[in-house]
Amino acid sequence: MKIRLPILLLAVLCQPVGAERLDDSLSTQQQFDLELNWKHSGNTDQLNERQLNALTAEARYVEIRLNTAPYVGQQGSIFLSLPIDIRGSGDSTALRMSWETNGLFSSGSISAGNRAKVFEGEITEPVMTDVFSLTFDIDARQVYNTLRFQPVFEIETF
Numbered sequence: 001m002k003i004r005l006p007i008l009l010l011a012v013l014c015q016p017v018g019a020e021r022l023d024d025s026l027s028t029q030q031q032f033d034l035e036l037n038w039k040h041s042g043n044t045d046q047l048n049e050r051q052l053n054a055l056t057a058e059a060r061y062v063e064i065r066l067n068t069a070p071y072v073g074q075q076g077s078i079f080l081s082l083p084i085d086i087r088g089s090g091d092s093t094a095l096r097m098s099w100e101t102n103g104l105f106s107s108g109s110i111s112a113g114n115r116a117k118v119f120e121g122e123i124t125e126p127v128m129t130d131v132f133s134l135t136f137d138i139d140a141r142q143v144y145n146t147l148r149f150q151p152v153f154e155i156e157t158f
Helices: 004-014
Strands: 054-067 075-081 087-089 095-101 108-111 115-122 127-139 143-148 152-157
Antiparallel strands (some): 095 108
């Protein structure tokens, strides 16, 4: 019991101050069935263990719509984050997600438990929309079931 209190306090202290979760329920697709492929093929005897177990999957043309109506006219930063606990994975380092966009949001990448800035500037529209092409890099050694997770968009205004 004594060990949990400092960990919980640390988790609370690590939460971004002033960040609010954005509603992305207007996005066209909420779940994906992805086809996993080996990242490296051929000449596998030259690969280290991590490379040998590297999987990749892609979700192309994913339309993301964020309800930013409460923030129109304000300056802000929008972040994309992944939870630290990915269901179906034994380790938070097992998943890395990268993306390219059509330009409203920034391209980038993150691993579980982290967040990345995808937008900074004035919020001018009640619904901000962009198309993401997602790539998932997965360590097969750490996956024991179907991966389930929900990326989260957050906003900080200033």
